[in-house]
Amino acid sequence: MATTFPRKLGGGAFEQSLKEFRAIVGDQWVLSGEEDRQSYIDPYALGDGADHDCSAVIAPASTEEVQAVVRAANRHKVPLWPVGRGKNLGYGGASPAEKGNVILDLSRMNRILEVNEQYAHCLLEPGVGFFDLYYHLQEKKIPLWMSVPGNSWGSVIGNALDRGIGYTPYGDHCEQICGLEVVLPDGDIVRTGMGAQDGSRGWQHYKYGYGPGWDQMFFQSNFGIVTKAGLWLQPEPEMTAKIELAFPHFDDAAWAIDILADLRRRDVIQHNIVFGSPVRAASTMSQRADWYEGEGAIPDSVSEEMMKKLGLGWWNAKINLYGHEGIVTAQVALIRKLFEPRLGKRLEFQFWRKGEPLEKSAQGVPTTMGLQCVNWYGGRGGHLSFAPVMPSDGKLALAYAKKIKAYYEEIGQDYYASFTIGRRHINNVSLILYNRDDPAMVARADKLYRHLLAEAAGQGFAEYRGHISYMDAVADTFDYGGHALRRLNDKVKACLDPHNIIAPGRNGIGSAPGAVANTGDAR
Template sequence: MSAPLPGKLSPDGFAKALDAFRGAIGKQWVLDGEEDRQTYIDPYALGDGLNHDCSAIAAPASTDEVRAIVRLANEHKVPLWPVSRGKNLGYGGASPMERGNVILDLSRMNKVVEVDAKQAYCVIEPGVSFFDLYNHLADNKLPLWMSTPGNSWGSVLGNALDRGIGYTPYGDHCEQICGIEAVLPDGDLIRTGMGAMAKGAGWQHYKYGYGPGWDQMFFQSNLGVVTQAGLWLQPEPEMTAKVELAFPKFDDAEWAIDALADLRRRDVIQHNIVFGSPVRAASTQSQRADWYDGPGAIPDSACEKMIQKLGIGWWNAKINLFGHAATVKAQIELIRGIFEKRIGKELKFETWEQGDPPDKSARGIPSTLGLQSVNWYGGRGGHLSFAPVMPSDGKLILDYARKIKAYYEKVGQDYYASFTIGRRHVNNVSLILYNRDDPAMVDRVDKLYRHLVAEAAAQGFGEYRGHISYMGLIADTFDFNDHALRRLNDKVKACLDPNNIIAPGRNGIGVRA
């Protein structure tokens, strides 16, 4: 199958552009064969994924090579789709939003540039994976901990720049970035904050600089290509404790979320708390057919079987505590007092102290176990995530959960829900699991996703992160003052990237006419 042409290029024009790329980074690092392009197609695509097929792949190994590719892309009018490692599964993987873009694969840029154990930070390139950084810290016996997301085979920086999360005090990954180096759409190179100084001794110590702070410009945007950044790490604590809470009834969500959210606001619990349904718990250790193989959505009776057999609740949460031993022990007693009487059983905490095996701790340890959930329906599985942001109010969330659960059941999809509780907000991760080989299910999933977007927007809840197939749909919901934010984004995009070279259309910015 021939490659789609990027933009408005002729076959000859595109061939000249690829030749120029090869001259800049080496011919073996510019790929345009069908087999190569196939490996970048979204493995969870709704359909064959060819509507997001790339035209070629360029894989630079350094900041200078990124600058060269970006400048050549402007010269030849070739749109680029940067990816750190291409593992943003559930959001499109490595595939570009716009068919025919050349993927700018940064995975060869995988250096841990610096780690400062005293000041507790690192400087890394976008190709550094969670496993890479974890192993670097462990191999060098550094007393620093990192935060990891549920599925950890992607890029540390890529996840942070897309506002991904983990489950430690450093779990708001975007907040841990301090100092960014980025190539602008014209090939210019900048460093933000104190890195704007030639020496920049405070670059990884202080997030701001002098004048406007431009770091946020590179989060979930298409206004440049991040080539390295500083990341704050957690100094190893004296003690941790972890416990699992199981809430037996669906209606427990109201009081439980209020209690957990209050502890989160007060920083008794210092991490994002996942409050999840039975299907969420079961999907990583079993398949749907183990519980129910009938038509329609899985019934509550099957969820009750999960609850009994797996020893879980209708809602489940894992709590981690970190700090000095006396502090952690006091927090354990506080949590016991709040939850044990209402749950009706003693909570079993697992504690860790320095010198104990790492797997006993509540530290972030990379894992891909969560990916097992895509096998839920069988066939070639996939998942699609819709996670609107809402206030951390128990009654509001319970009412919303009832409504969304009913709609899942109406369209015939199993209700997989988790509510990730932050300091002042909750993300309702309405995960949609599916079998790509079932066309009827794929149609239901698209219908369900579009309904979830509309339903959330009607209540004033906006998605925090978007799949490549729905970026425009999500951007449309941010409609204050006739989409004033989109107009601002587009003005900045037009100024910095007049040729619309970097990720056209990403998150609704700079959509090609």
């Protein structure tokens, strides 16, 4: 049920809605010119991005302005696509799933409302980025650490709401959220958890509140617009240790993942572990042409050359340890015992103790270094991620890696993969790199993504996040009970948002024919 492009509505209806939006946020914060709209198109779009073009952009500065915009959007039946900072790169950036939505850019709402050192939590608006929070903690000399994703340009809250991850003990970002403020599709405000009590002193202390817990309803959904969120931060530890492990053989994945997954389950290793291939590492510090300019996928012999020159293995993992000195020392001893006999060498850890320069520590530091990978093929680069969830079983992961690697090679794509090992699961991140200016490569990327989606579904695995171009396709793989979950999502959407105003089609919600009733003349 695709959205009609609001700019084409007859009778000046869309221009009337823009006039009302300008009265709410100010003339300069409603952007509707061609150049303005183009600046919000996904920089990694498969093609020119026109399939996900917006009608206009509105940038409110407060919760009250968001409320007023949402109410006006309901009156005019204009769909809104909220973004925190619009940097969800690899998943569509700021672009809407359905062409013609008006982007609600929340980046002006960038206040750090509270950081509580004693209780190790903060209260943020959605425009606060990872660099903003990091520099605030550093400049104020607050001994709290944060978790950051591989690309740290984005919104702290936006990343958590999309179940993004980092690589420290607080790296399951959605788990660190404690209390939301949400503008509902009718303009009402709700605070979740203990925040439902007026004047609550426990909003960021206890997640669940009284009665049903609604926080998860607003993760990866379009049931409301989050305007504030609490987040737990990591108290600075007494000591850290870190090491990079290189596993020389492809088949090492079976035994190595089993050991690492067991250490993760037992919280010896307290963070999500990235277990990645040579191209993953090489693509952040070089380009493909530095290694190989032939047709087809990079041969294994070239990958082995990368490994030799860059000090890599077929699989590579970074491990960080945190806590009191005695605990970290014992964890180091255990890891040595488990890995040194198999790798045939002594492991060299880098240690940090409280009071030493933080550069040596294993704290989370924002970076955009990982984005260098998009330059791998040259031209206007981009990347697309497919990351199904599977059990944390080494033999299963190895068999899956062999099958996926063979298909990458069959269609001529360089194999870029990692297994992100969580407490009870693995995300197999199959990254697809491409040059946007090469139509054949773009077509190959699309073909590869769709093949990976079908292959994973056939084995009982499903994606945990979705790119805007594939949200319906991913939602279709959750097919138990004749897509019972999707029907439930659509029922909730129809109840809360009968005009389908908030992010129509996000993660497949409200995009099926007849999913939302009374959609009005703007759809």
